[in-house]
Structures are given as C-alpha cells and as structure tokens.
Amino acid sequence: MFAMTSSAQSPLQQLGGTVVLAGAGKMGGALLTGWLAQGLDGGDVVVIEPHPTEEIAALSARGVRLNASAGDVGAVSTLVVAVKPQMFAEAAAALRGYVGPSTLVVSIMAGKPIAALSEQLGGHVVRAMPNTPAAIGRGITVAVAAGNVTAAQRGIADALLRATGGVEWVDDEALIDAVTAVSGSGPAYVFLLAEELARAGVEAGLPEGLAMTLARATVAGSGELLHRSDLDAATLRKNVTSPGGTTAAALEVLMANDGFRPLLTRAVAAATKRSKELAK
Numbered sequence: 001m002f003a004m005t006s007s008a009q010s011p012l013q014q015l016g017g018t019v020v021l022a023g024a025g026k027m028g029g030a031l032l033t034g035w036l037a038q039g040l041d042g043g044d045v046v047v048i049e050p051h052p053t054e055e056i057a058a059l060s061a062r063g064v065r066l067n068a069s070a071g072d073v074g075a076v077s078t079l080v081v082a083v084k085p086q087m088f089a090e091a092a093a094a095l096r097g098y099v100g101p102s103t104l105v106v107s108i109m110a111g112k113p114i115a116a117l118s119e120q121l122g123g124h125v126v127r128a129m130p131n132t133p134a135a136i137g138r139g140i141t142v143a144v145a146a147g148n149v150t151a152a153q154r155g156i157a158d159a160l161l162r163a164t165g166g167v168e169w170v171d172d173e174a175l176i177d178a179v180t181a182v183s184g185s186g187p188a189y190v191f192l193l194a195e196e197l198a199r200a201g202v203e204a205g206l207p208e209g210l211a212m213t214l215a216r217a218t219v220a221g222s223g224e225l226l227h228r229s230d231l232d233a234a235t236l237r238k239n240v241t242s243p244g245g246t247t248a249a250a251l252e253v254l255m256a257n258d259g260f261r262p263l264l265t266r267a268v269a270a271a272t273k274r275s276k277e278l279a280k
C-alpha cells in the first residue's frame with residue numbers, strides 16, 4: 001500500500017459532494033483503494049455494485065455506502081462508471097438517476113465514446129483510461145473531456161485520477177483506442193512476459209519455483225529501474241547487452257524480423273480494433 005498524504009493536503013477532500021462509483025470490480029476497486037489511500041473520506045463515497053467482494057463490503061466501516069439509492073444519496077458531484085462496456089446499456093438505466101445537470105461523469109469503460117455516455121447519462125463527461133497499477137498508486141491514465149466539462153470539473157477528475165498515478169490529458173478522443181491497447185491492457189502483456197520468462201527458464205533447466213522468483217523479480221526490478229532512471233528504455237537495454245555476450249544472443253532472436261516488434265504491433269492493433277468494436 002502506498003503512503004497516504006495528510007488529509008489537509010489532499011485535493012480529494014475538496015471535491016464538493018458525493019462520489020458514486022458504479023462497478024467495484026478489478027479496476028473500479030483499484031481506483032477506490034487509491035482514493036481512500038490518498039485521503040478521500042469514505043463518507044463521501046457511494047459504491048453501486050451488485051456483487052461486492054468482502055473487501056469492498058468491509059469499507060462500510062470507513063463510511064462508504066453500498067448500493068444507496070439515488071434518492072438517498074443527494075447531490076452527486078461525480079459518477080465514476082467502471083462497469084464492463086457490454087453491461088453499460090443495462091447499467092445506464094439505473095445510473096441515470098444519480099446524474100444531475102451539473103454532475104461530472106467519469107467513464108473508464110473501454111470503447112464507450114463520450115457521445116454515448118452523454119446521450120445515455122447526461123451530465124458532463126470525462127472519458128478516461130486507467131490501468132491496474134492504480135491500486136498501488138503507480139497507474140497511468142489518459143483522459144479526454146467533453147466540451148461542456150468545466151475547469152472545476154476537470155480539476156475534480158484530475159484529482160481522482162491522479163490519486164492513483166500519472167494523468168495525461170488529450171484533446172483528441174480518437175487516441176483513446178490506442179491508449180487502451182498500450183497502457184490500459186499493457187500490464188497484461190508485462191505479466192505475460194513474466195509468465196513466459198519463467199516457463200522458458202524451466203525449459204532451460206531451472207526448478208519451477210526458482211524460475212518464477214527470477215522472472216518476477218526481473219520484471220519488477222526492470223520496471224522500477226525504468227521508472228526511476230533518467231535513461232530511456234533503449235539505453236537501459238543496451239546497458240545489459242555486453243558485446244558478443246548472452247543478452248546479444250537473446251536479442252538477436254527477439255529483434256529478428258519475426259520477433260517482438262511485429263508480435264507486439266499485431267497485439268496492440270488487435271486491442272485497438274477491439275476497443276473500436278466496444279464503442280457499439
């Protein structure tokens with residue numbers, strides 16, 4: 001768990017009303033963890049979730065209200081929509097009641113465009129794409145605001161998203177499909193790398209437990225080095241690669257014409273295409 005800032009300094013203390021989180025699954029739950037860790041008062045949060053985990057249900061001890069009806073919630077400053085895009089049409093019917101004329105709606109759903117959100121929910125829409133390292137304050141989110149989002153609302157969205165890591169604002173909504181494919185889905189590619197590195201280690205003769213320990217520590221340590229270093233990824237890679245050594249032998253395979261580049265290009269293209277399909 002990352003450190004909590006003092007409540008006096010947290011912009012999450014000044015959101016000016018209730019935050020409703022619809023969908024407290026893997027990503028919504030990660031965001032909520034981040035908000036509470038960064039000083040958002042549980043009493044300012046309502047979670048709408050048909051099947052809450054024990055962890056989410058236990059947050060009632062911190063004042064979080066679970067499945068409070070729209071009529072009981074009062075003025076909603078912000079509705080964060082974190083249900084699956086395939087569930088949105090069904091969810092929207094119930095969520096509309098939480099949205100007033102000046103409610104900020106922050107959607108993290110893959111694919112769903114601002115126009116669909118505005119049409120189904122009303123309010124002032126920010127479309128955002130976070131990723132699961134948000135749970136430890138190390139996420140990265142890209143956000144785009146509808147034309148009717150006020151500067152104050154943009155500040156609220158920024159505070160909520162920044163509580164879980166970095167935030168990049170863009171003006172062009174069309175970028176979000178590729179963003180989803182790179183950083184939204186990206187953690188899965190990195191975890192797959194850890195899985196496959198361990199598997200390849202076992203094939204090279206390592207005991208399974210040791211192979212997983214090495215793969216996990218290598219991916220995590222390399223990620224942390226990339227995070228902390230001023231050097232770019234290519235330079236850090238070159239720093240591992242002794243001339244005529246073992247890394248050069250491996251990179252010859254990974255950087256071949258049919259290697260990592262075309263594979264990742266195809267993977268990102270497939271995810272981008274899927275994001276566009278989810279718009280419907």
Ligand SMILES: NC(=O)C1=CN([C@@H]2O[C@H](COP(=O)(O)OP(=O)(O)OC[C@H]3O[C@@H](n4cnc5c(N)ncnc54)[C@H](OP(=O)(O)O)[C@@H]3O)[C@@H](O)[C@H]2O)C=CC1
Pocket residue numbers: 022023024025026027028029048049050051082083084085087090091094108109110129130131132184185
């Ligand atoms: N996972 C990730 O890494 C990322 C996900 N996203 C986006 O976040 C959203 C959620 O994804 P993820 O957390 O992975 O999915 P999950 O299935 O883990 O979470 C969605 C949650 O919403 C609940 N739910 C279903 N219907 C409703 C409803 N009508 N009202 C309120 N809650 C409801 C689901 O309950 P039940 O399971 O019972 O149906 C579930 O707990 C998606 O739109 C996804 O595109 C964005 C960035 C990254």
Ligand SMILES: O=C(O)[C@@H]1CCC=N1
Pocket residue numbers: 110180184185
């Ligand atoms: O797989 C998905 O559709 C979601 C969006 C990005 C990460 N998970």
